[in-house]
Amino acid sequence: MDPKLVETKAVEVIEAGRFLYDRGWVPATSGNFSARLDRDHAALTASGKHKGRLTRDDILVVDMNGKSLDPGKRPSAETLLHTTLYRFFPDTAAVLHTHSINATVLSKIAGNAEAVVLEDYEVLKALQGVSTHATREVIPLFPNTQDMNALARDLADRLERQPDMHGFLIQGHGLYTWGRTMEETRRHIEAFEFLFACELEMRRLSP
Numbered sequence: 001m002d003p004k005l006v007e008t009k010a011v012e013v014i015e016a017g018r019f020l021y022d023r024g025w026v027p028a029t030s031g032n033f034s035a036r037l038d039r040d041h042a043a044l045t046a047s048g049k050h051k052g053r054l055t056r057d058d059i060l061v062v063d064m065n066g067k068s069l070d071p072g073k074r075p076s077a078e079t080l081l082h083t084t085l086y087r088f089f090p091d092t093a094a095v096l097h098t099h100s101i102n103a104t105v106l107s108k109i110a111g112n113a114e115a116v117v118l119e120d121y122e123v124l125k126a127l128q129g130v131s132t133h134a135t136r137e138v139i140p141l142f143p144n145t146q147d148m149n150a151l152a153r154d155l156a157d158r159l160e161r162q163p164d165m166h167g168f169l170i171q172g173h174g175l176y177t178w179g180r181t182m183e184e185t186r187r188h189i190e191a192f193e194f195l196f197a198c199e200l201e202m203r204r205l206s207p
């Protein structure tokens with residue numbers, strides 16, 4: 001592994017954490033972030049760290065089975081969701097997971113639905129490959145669980161059925177999204193956050 005690449009990717013992850021924390025989207029120790037290093041490895045946040053105040057020491061390298069290559073550092077409890085995404089999308093370069101109020105509330109009021117559907121919003125065009133507001137963006141919604149193996153399996157199944165998704169929600173928990181660069185992934189988070197706020201307001205005004 002090229003140590004310079006690991007340093008560069010660690011900086012990307014640390015900066016993403018600051019950006020997301022400043023917007024209130026990763027309170028306390030919530031959220032986790034990663035950046036791909038090569039086909040088989042990613043730089044990922046350690047578990048239980050404050051994601052707005054990450055240091056280089058809080059980043060470790062994992063393989064695509066979720067195994068830490070940095071002994072002594074415990075990878076995120078949700079590592080398998082990151083590695084499932086990297087394995088499914090070879091061009092994915094970064095994965096961000098947030099716990100905003102809007103994602104949490106929307107995912108709870110969606111109840112037992114299989115997905116939250118967003119339609120006819122201009123900002124949908126901020127999602128990679130979307131070129132018109134007249135788009136039906138289906139955001140899968142998974143029940144929350146502490147069983148990451150089971151959730152990663154459910155995610156892998158859903159990806160097979162719906163490979164065009166840009167993100168997914170976990171009920172009462174938060175949002176995952178990804179992109180071909182860290183910049184694109186940060187744009188996806190911002191777009192989803194704006195769209196979730198709009199959707200909640202729409203549901204409040206016209207239930």
Ligand SMILES: CSCCC(=O)C(=O)COP(=O)(O)O
Binds near residue numbers: 031032047075076
């Ligand atoms: C206090 S947040 C609970 C765990 C969680 O959902 C999360 O995103 C952070 O977990 P990690 O192990 O990545 O720190």
Ligand SMILES: [Zn+2]
Binds near residue numbers: 032174
């Ligand atoms: Zn989480």
